[in-house]
Amino acid sequence: MPNQTYPTRQLCTFLAGLTLADVPAPVVERTKDLYLDWMASAIAGKDAPAVRRLQEFAAAMGPATGDAEVLVDRRRTSPYFAALINGASSHVVEQDDVHNGSVLHPAAVVFPAVLAAAQAEGKTGAEVLLASIAGYEAGIRIGEFMGRSHYRVFHTTGTVGTLAAAAAVAKLYGLDAEGINQALGSAGTQAAGLWEFLRDAADSKQLHTAKAAADGLQSAWLARAGFTGAKQILEGPQGMAAGMSTDANPAALTDGLGTRWATAETSFKFFASCRHTHPAADALKALMQREDLRAEQIEAVTTHVHQGAIDVLGPVVNPSTIHQAKFSMGTVLALVAVHAHAGLGEFEQHALQDARIAAFRDKVTMELDDEINAAYPRQWIGRVTVRTTDGRTLGARVDVPKGDPDNTLSRPELEAKAIQLGAFRHGASEAEMRAIIARVWALDRAPHVNNWLPAQ
Amino acid sequence: MPNQTYPTRQLCTFLAGLTLADVPAPVVERTKDLYLDWMASAIAGKDAPAVRRLQEFAAAMGPATGDAEVLVDRRRTSPYFAALINGASSHVVEQDDVHNGSVLHPAAVVFPAVLAAAQAEGKTGAEVLLASIAGYEAGIRIGEFMGRSHYRVFHTTGTVGTLAAAAAVAKLYGLDAEGINQALGSAGTQAAGLWEFLRDAADSKQLHTAKAAADGLQSAWLARAGFTGAKQILEGPQGMAAGMSTDANPAALTDGLGTRWATAETSFKFFASCRHTHPAADALKALMQREDLRAEQIEAVTTHVHQGAIDVLGPVVNPSTIHQAKFSMGTVLALVAVHAHAGLGEFEQHALQDARIAAFRDKVTMELDDEINAAYPRQWIGRVTVRTTDGRTLGARVDVPKGDPDNTLSRPELEAKAIQLGAFRHGASEAEMRAIIARVWALDRAPHVNNWLPAQ
Numbered sequence: 001m002p003n004q005t006y007p008t009r010q011l012c013t014f015l016a017g018l019t020l021a022d023v024p025a026p027v028v029e030r031t032k033d034l035y036l037d038w039m040a041s042a043i044a045g046k047d048a049p050a051v052r053r054l055q056e057f058a059a060a061m062g063p064a065t066g067d068a069e070v071l072v073d074r075r076r077t078s079p080y081f082a083a084l085i086n087g088a089s090s091h092v093v094e095q096d097d098v099h100n101g102s103v104l105h106p107a108a109v110v111f112p113a114v115l116a117a118a119q120a121e122g123k124t125g126a127e128v129l130l131a132s133i134a135g136y137e138a139g140i141r142i143g144e145f146m147g148r149s150h151y152r153v154f155h156t157t158g159t160v161g162t163l164a165a166a167a168a169v170a171k172l173y174g175l176d177a178e179g180i181n182q183a184l185g186s187a188g189t190q191a192a193g194l195w196e197f198l199r200d201a202a203d204s205k206q207l208h209t210a211k212a213a214a215d216g217l218q219s220a221w222l223a224r225a226g227f228t229g230a231k232q233i234l235e236g237p238q239g240m241a242a243g244m245s246t247d248a249n250p251a252a253l254t255d256g257l258g259t260r261w262a263t264a265e266t267s268f269k270f271f272a273s274c275r276h277t278h279p280a281a282d283a284l285k286a287l288m289q290r291e292d293l294r295a296e297q298i299e300a301v302t303t304h305v306h307q308g309a310i311d312v313l314g315p316v317v318n319p320s321t322i323h324q325a326k327f328s329m330g331t332v333l334a335l336v337a338v339h340a341h342a343g344l345g346e347f348e349q350h351a352l353q354d355a356r357i358a359a360f361r362d363k364v365t366m367e368l369d370d371e372i373n374a375a376y377p378r379q380w381i382g383r384v385t386v387r388t389t390d391g392r393t394l395g396a397r398v399d400v401p402k403g404d405p406d407n408t409l410s411r412p413e414l415e416a417k418a419i420q421l422g423a424f425r426h427g428a429s430e431a432e433m434r435a436i437i438a439r440v441w442a443l444d445r446a447p448h449v450n451n452w453l454p455a456q
Numbered sequence: 457m458p459n460q461t462y463p464t465r466q467l468c469t470f471l472a473g474l475t476l477a478d479v480p481a482p483v484v485e486r487t488k489d490l491y492l493d494w495m496a497s498a499i500a501g502k503d504a505p506a507v508r509r510l511q512e513f514a515a516a517m518g519p520a521t522g523d524a525e526v527l528v529d530r531r532r533t534s535p536y537f538a539a540l541i542n543g544a545s546s547h548v549v550e551q552d553d554v555h556n557g558s559v560l561h562p563a564a565v566v567f568p569a570v571l572a573a574a575q576a577e578g579k580t581g582a583e584v585l586l587a588s589i590a591g592y593e594a595g596i597r598i599g600e601f602m603g604r605s606h607y608r609v610f611h612t613t614g615t616v617g618t619l620a621a622a623a624a625v626a627k628l629y630g631l632d633a634e635g636i637n638q639a640l641g642s643a644g645t646q647a648a649g650l651w652e653f654l655r656d657a658a659d660s661k662q663l664h665t666a667k668a669a670a671d672g673l674q675s676a677w678l679a680r681a682g683f684t685g686a687k688q689i690l691e692g693p694q695g696m697a698a699g700m701s702t703d704a705n706p707a708a709l710t711d712g713l714g715t716r717w718a719t720a721e722t723s724f725k726f727f728a729s730c731r732h733t734h735p736a737a738d739a740l741k742a743l744m745q746r747e748d749l750r751a752e753q754i755e756a757v758t759t760h761v762h763q764g765a766i767d768v769l770g771p772v773v774n775p776s777t778i779h780q781a782k783f784s785m786g787t788v789l790a791l792v793a794v795h796a797h798a799g800l801g802e803f804e805q806h807a808l809q810d811a812r813i814a815a816f817r818d819k820v821t822m823e824l825d826d827e828i829n830a831a832y833p834r835q836w837i838g839r840v841t842v843r844t845t846d847g848r849t850l851g852a853r854v855d856v857p858k859g860d861p862d863n864t865l866s867r868p869e870l871e872a873k874a875i876q877l878g879a880f881r882h883g884a885s886e887a888e889m890r891a892i893i894a895r896v897w898a899l900d901r902a903p904h905v906n907n908w909l910p911a912q
Contacts, residue, residue, distance in 0.1 A: 049682070050683060053681045053682060054683075057677060057681070061518070061534040061535065061537070061677075062517070062518065062519065062534070063517075063518065063519045063520070079517065152694075153698050154699055158645070185653065185656070185660065186660065186663060189614070189648060189649055189652070189660045189664065190648045190649075190667060192645060192646045192648040193645055193646075194645045194686065194695055194696065194698075194699055196641075196644075196689055196692040196693070196694040196695040197641065197685060197686040199687075199688070200641070200685075202638075202684040202687075203642075203683050203684045203685070204645045204684075204686060207642060207645065207678075207683075208645065215667075221513060221516070221517075222509055222510075225509045225512055225513070226505070226509060227506060227509040227510075227663075228656065228657075228659045228660075229656075229658050229660055229663075230652035230653040230655065230656050230658050231655070231656050232652060232655070233650065233652055233653075236652040236655065238609050238650055238771075239650055239652040240650065242650075243610055243650055243700060244699060
């Protein structure tokens with residue numbers, strides 16, 4: 001055997017040995033928060049066209065029934081197709097969580113895979129929590145390892161998400177370090193997802209989370225069956241970093257294993273838009289409250305941003321779909337300025353049709369800020385400069401945007417958000433969502449994880 | 457709409473308009489040769505452990521029956537899983553075709569996808585031939601577009617293969633240029649496959665062809681259903697070339713459309729090993745015949761090679777599996793020197809156990825040759841220098857290795873190879889293979905493409 005002390009293997013050894021007793025109680029509780037926030041997001045993806053197409057694909061290619069639950073249609077299928085559809089629906093309303101340092105959306109890829117596999121294997125809530133934590137800890141570190149150069153072209157949640165899902169399901173299956181390593185090998189050699197779709201407002205973002213969850217599950221399943229993959233898939237000379245990064249940092253793969261809990265560093269979304277818009281939206285909201293400004297009094301807004309915001313949001317000039325509008329800095333700030341919030345309802349009702357939003361959108365520009373760029377991705381600082389119609393120049397800055405770990409959502413806020421997400425497309429009634437909430441807060445004691453929503 | 461004259465779109469417009477009447481008759485006939493060579497290769501993948509694991513995965517996750525045929529077990533499933541398993545089995549004995557300029561193995565990804573989709577849709581043999589030609593023409597040009605820098609880290613058959621399969625199935629479905637473009641968008645954002653597995657002799661090569669075929673089919677299926685993808689997935693600023701190539705050449709995408717038939721440039725494998733070993737193997741064989749040398753008279757062999765051979769074969773020093781031995785230059789030359797051929801039988805019986813092979817293997821080295829490297833990948837020149845035990849230094853060179861279009865296999869040679877591949881793991885009897893051969897030579901007049909092998 002080759003040297004077993006390479007960083008990927010050290011990560012696998014940590015994951016294989018991890019027990020729920022090793023994880024601090026607040027991290028376990030935070031994982032429940034993340035799970036609830038994910039399930040509500042996945043339910044809210046109901047009826048989105050891209051998700052519908054994947055449901056049709058699953059009906060054509062998959063089995064007619066199975067052990068795993070599809071949240072948006074309450075049917076059952078095999079774990080592969082449940083992970084595929086739940087993965088797609090998790091990300092479509094852009095309300096799912098994000099980890100700053102890795103720029104990974106862990107929930108959308110980890111939970112769909114874990115839940116589908118757990119339902120087929122009869123696993124407990126505690127096993128689901130532990131596997132999910134393993135997926136978050138692995139995925140976040142792998143995202144940090146791949147670096148900023150990767151994220152410029154690749155949608156990290158698609159690429160790295162495949163490995164996060166694989167690590168989670170491999171842990172759920174109880175694989176040892178060797179097995180988890182094999183699963184990561186198969187996952188890494190399938191890792192894909194390019195940002196090019198942003199220019200066309202295409203459906204690829206849903207395909208990325210769908211395939212990351214499903215292919216991650218597949219990689220773990222195959223590893224358990226004895227199918228092998230490259231051991232040094234991350235750091236090897238023809239591995240992921242060699243092909244898709246110019247600033248990979250192997251030390252990130254093992255950073256603080258067992259002491260740093262990356263899971264608890266994950267942020268919740270308060271606005272229903274791309275996370276890159278949130279710091280500026282918070283700063284604009286704070287400025288308008290402080291100065292008692294109305295939208296009509298604003299002539300121009302300059303947002304001072306990191307390069308990643310320009311890379312992802314820059315291609316979106318004139319959004320033609322609600323989903324694309326979530327990647328338009330101007331639209332998000334317009335909704336905050338005109339309607340005081342950029343939530344799901346504001347996007348549905350105002351993002352595209354409202355002339356005031358279009359007018360305000362064109363007043364917003366992005367400008368690269370060296371300090372903010374240097375702090376990113378560890379810190380997502382929001383700063384705006386506003387020029388008013390009466391000639392004043394005003395500034396505001398928010399160091400910790402709403403939803404970040406140091407400014408997180410409380411459980412009442414998370415519950416309210418979950419109920420709103422359930423109601424969005426009538427994916428779950430308030431009573432159903434309250435039942436889900438109660439189950440999630442007791443997830444560590446749940447004997448099984450089946451039947452979240454009754455068949456209709 | 458954005459400008460519709462970008463290279464990817466021009467390629468899609470050509471593919472959408474292509475009819476079998478546009479294709480010269482010798483190219484159609486050559487496509488039948490390629491189809492036969494593929495089907496025999498796919499049948500020979502029977503019982504390979506990696507293929508078995510994917511059959512088990514399909515049994516767990518897919519439907520119990522369906523319209524599409526799995527060649528290695530003669531069962532039926534949905535097109536997605538048939539493409540997956542037939543894609544895996546096509547490539548495992550390393551006897552499937554290769555296109556020099558793109559370093560793509562088109563058969564292993566195009567035919568599994570087209571056959572599975574055609575069986576579900578009741579298509580004719582002529583439609584299968586046309587769709588396959590579309591897949592070859594697209595895939596080869598996309599492989600050439602991605603360039604040599606891509607191939608250094610990425611297994612082009614995994615990455616570009618996904619788009620080749622998508623183009624083929626999109627054509628089979630009768631999509632227009634817009635639809636084919638959407639299919640390529642979804643395929644390109646799923647394109648993956650890293651060479652890192654070579655170091656571990658891992659199963660990823662089968663996963664790459666399996667997923668390329670299945671995901672390509674999925675991309676076309678989704679495009680037909682209205683699922684969108686990035687239009688400039690190849691040449692766009694956050695597309696495949698931006699992320700995975702440093703020498704991409706957009707002109708390659710439209711090179712000679714309608715006049716140059718890349719399909720007919722594809723080479724057949726004469727040896728059962730990685731194509732990068734073939735030119736040197738041919739040269740050594742020619743030298744030993746010319747000088748009437750026996751293996752025992754050879755003290756050292758220097759192979760003068762292109763960089764791609766070093767990238768792919770270099771990591772394999774001490775092969776531990778038969779599949780890995782196919783990527784060992786020393787093993788292949790040893791089989792040629794000791795047993796006069798490096799076919800399936802020689803690999804099975806001698807590649808690992810035979811002390812003479814191991815001894816000869818260690819006499820073989822690779823050396824980068826500037827002239828050969830400059831000619832590659834358009835020309836795969838073989839050159840060896842041999843030092844004999846009696847102190848002579850001898851050289852030989854082969855400009856066109858056996859199996860290349862200018863030194864191709866005849867139909868009798870292809871038939872004999874197919875029968876041998878069928879017999880290899882008892883995948884098909886000689887009578888069954890002769891029936892397949894007769895059907896393939898008449899494929900352009902076949903009313904359907906079902907039931908190649910009777911259920912057992």
